[in-house]
Amino acid sequence: MSRLRPMSPRRSYDQYCSAARALDVVGDRWTLLIVRELLAGPRRYTDLHADLPGVSTDVLASRLKDMERDGLTTRRRLPPPGAAYVYELTTRGRELLPVLQALGTWGRPELGERRPTDAVRAHWFALPLLRVLEGEGLVEVRLEEGEFHLYVGTEDGPVYGDGPAPTEPDARLALDTDTCTAVARGELSVPDAVRAGRITVTGDGTLAKTLREG
Structure with a gap:
């Protein structure tokens, strides 16, 4: 350094x-x-x-x-x-x-197709997902680029973290990057993606049940 x-x-x-x-x-x-x-x-x-x-x-x-x-x-x-x-x-x-959430919403039309020079990290999808998930609980997300976790509905402390959830999550989501990008762009809702089989939801928490039933 x-x-x-x-x-x-x-x-x-x-x-x-x-x-x-x-x-x-x-x-x-x-x-x-x-x-x-x-x-x-x-x-x-x-x-x-x-x-x-x-x-x-x-x-x-x-x-x-x-x-x-x-x-x-x-x-x-x-x-x-x-x-x-x-x-x-x-x-x-x-x-x-x-402020970042609002910028992310405003910037959705700017995403377009991923350019060859664009870097990507799995946890960069955390804020777009956090924006569309409702309820409270710990959510683990698995993408091709890696895993991260979200603290949905929390007021203080971290709102997401890199890697698997530190404790048993309320829900686990598995999806591909194209699906996550479509959600981030606002082209696909999480409930519609779950119903279409593009997001697999596992877990016994209230949040997992809500997502499966949504």
């Missing part, structure tokens, strides 16, 4: 407008995508860099420093044997979830 650079003065649009003030804080390139990654909970710098393909180490270090200054993130050291620093969202930072 590169050494964190000193914080530069915050640039401002110098407009007395809440939208302009918000963009003063989160309008820089990569900032909201770092928030997307940290919605999974505490992450090490190396993990963030691995899941943000295209960001340079200097830019990532600078953005993290700025986000800490602006009260969006904190940095703490894990106890032994980890002894690594992790970054996590503050309450203020977690309040950006609906």
